[in-house]
Amino acid sequence: MFVQLLVSGIAMGFVYALVAIExxxxxxxxxxxxxxHGQLIMLGAYIFGGTFVTGLGFSxxxxxxxxxxxxxILGTILAFVIFIPLKDFGSLYAIVATMLFGIVISNLVPLIYxxxxxxxxxYLSGIYKIGNMVITRAYFYIIIVAVLAVTALLCFMKYTKIGKAMRCVQENKAMSAMVGINVRANMVITISLSCVICALVGMLVVPLFSITVTMADTISMKGFISGVLGGFGSVPGAILGGILVGVIENISTIYxxxxxxxxxxxxxxxxxxLIKPSGLLGTGKTKMTAKKPAAYTRKGGTKR
Known part of the structure; x- marks a missing residue:
């Protein structure tokens, strides 16, 4: 029983970690x-199962x-329509815009599918029998694919030119622009990559949940919790937070x-x-507050 719960907890932990990374x-x-992101996860599952597999007969x-x-492609459009135009207006506007976008997806999907x-x-079906234990094969697929995806992402950010530029933009956008990094293009790539991660999560959890409009509601909530728990803004923290949430919540069912x-x-x-507000691996530099309005110029020419 314990091993079964541990395996399923690690698998779901990696799912939460991917959402937190997004x-x-x-x-x-x-x-x-x-x-x-919850609606993007659901949309990825619908595009995969409803459009390509069921609709077009793809493998x-x-x-x-x-x-x-x-x-x-959808992520690129989302970057130009929502995130880049709103990046100078503070988090509140983006939160409202993305929530409205999610509502649009939730209402369009039933009309289409x-x-x-x-x-x-x-699809990723079957079980493994180890002695008296029966473990769903999908959990092993989730762990393997998630580990490969996380490893590829970390290597991409550490060793590639685009990945290094992403890390520079993360540290200081103004200085990145001064040294010749295209911050706007970097944002587009990052947002597109994050949407791909959402689609990956959607395709991975299809064997565990039916493809429905509400399939990702709990996943998205726990992904956010994992990100805050590990330290918001930290990719290693997102991974640690996701695995901890997945394992602990599964093991808790014993008691x-x-x-x-x-x-x-x-x-x-x-x-x-309560113990460490910045999260387990957070640095304390991340502040989820809206940006202050830009300084304005008085009639006399001085800035306030």
């Missing part, structure tokens, strides 16, 4: 929050490629009814924030 990438790039592998490409859940037969396991993530967050 939050972190956009925050580091634009200093804005994306509150439509699962081709469905993955098509979904990633299509969501990357119908109101009934979509099920994919034999409490499983219906209450979602409470544990909130309790963990409260305890950590």
């Amino acid at each position: 939050y972190t990438l956009i925050w580091n790039s634009c200093s804005l929050l994306n509150f439509s 699962y592998a081709m469905g993955w490629i098509g979904t990633i490409a299509l969501v990357a 119908g109101i009934y859940p979509i099920h994919l037969n034999n 409490i009814p499983s219906v209450y396991k979602d409470i544990t993530s909130f309790l963990i967050l409260i305890v950590v924030l």
Whole structure:
């Protein structure tokens, strides 16, 4: 029982970690929050299962490629329509805009794909029997794909020219622009990458949840908790926070009814924030507050 809960907890922890990384990438790039990621996860699952696999008859592998490409284009559009225009107006405007965008997606999807859940037969299905233990095979697929995705992302940010530019923009946007980095293009790449991560999460959790409009509501909430728990703005913190939330909430079902396991993530967050408000790996530099209005010029020519 313990091993089964541990494996499923690690798998779900990586799912939460990917969502937290999506939050972190956009925050580091634009200093804005994306509150439509739950709908983007759901949309990725629908595009994969409803459009490419069920609708066009693609194989699962081709469905993955098509979904990633299509969501990357959507992320680029989202960057130009919402995040870049609102980056100088503070987080509140972006929060409202992304929430409205999420509402639009939630209402369009049933019109396009119908109101009934979509099920994919034999997709990442099966079980592993180890002695008396029965573990769903999808959990191992989730762990493997998530580890590969996180490793690829960390290597991309550390060793590639674009990744190094992303880290520079994260540290100081003004100085990055002064040394020749295209901050605007960097934001577009980052937001597109974060949307691809959302689609990846959506495709990974399809075997665990039916493809429905509400399939990612809990995942998105716990992903945000994981990001704050690990230290908002820290990619390693997002990974640590996600795995901790996934494992602890699963192990807690040994001692409490499983219906209450979602409470544990909130309790963990409260305890950590009381002890270390910046999160486990946070530096204390991140402040989720709206930007102050730009200085204005008086009639006499002096700035205030």
